Amino acid sequence: MQNDPLDVRCSDCGKAAQFFEPFRFTCVVRLPDVPEHSHVWGRVVVEELFPEQFKWHQPDCKKPKFLQPGETGEGYRLNERGMVWCKACKTFEAKTISWPEDAYWQWTVKGHKLVARNRDHAEQILGFLQESQRAPNRKPALRGIPTPLLTRRLQDEVSSKVEYALANA
Ligand SMILES: [Zn+2]
Structure with a gap:
């Protein structure tokens, strides 16, 4: 799983802003303990990184499934909702992005x-x-x-x- 932030174009100033997924997904076997603000989804531990803005809602499927762009159904869609940090505007906000359309x-x-x-x-x-x-x-x-x-x-x-x-x- 690629967890490095994406660069998106800031909708206010047009400069590069960073998009952070609101959850970290880790394979259960790699974690000795389940961290705080975490949920177990099949073999994956889902950690809420920004619990005030984003709460985890378990998709209605037992096996973890990540939806690709254009794919519908149950699962979790990466690169959609998250926190956007713009260094130029000094803002850190919950936003919905369109990837790859918003790519910087x-x-x-x-x-x-x-x-x-x-x-x-x-x-x-x-x-x-x-x-x-x-x-x-x-x-x-x-x-x-x-x-x-x-x-x-x-x-x-x-x-x-x-x-x-x-x-x-
Ligand atoms: Zn900006």
């Missing part, structure tokens, strides 16, 4: 959309684009890069866009 790091090149979770991820993507010898098996974090953007024809354009964004954010 996103580019469209020749109709192909590239999205990074946060600055670290954007840097990883840039590093990969600039490698002269790329490993044939992409790390999971890099599998979301649309293949056409990795071709010799487009990689320079993509790299320069990502590089520019990182330098100017």
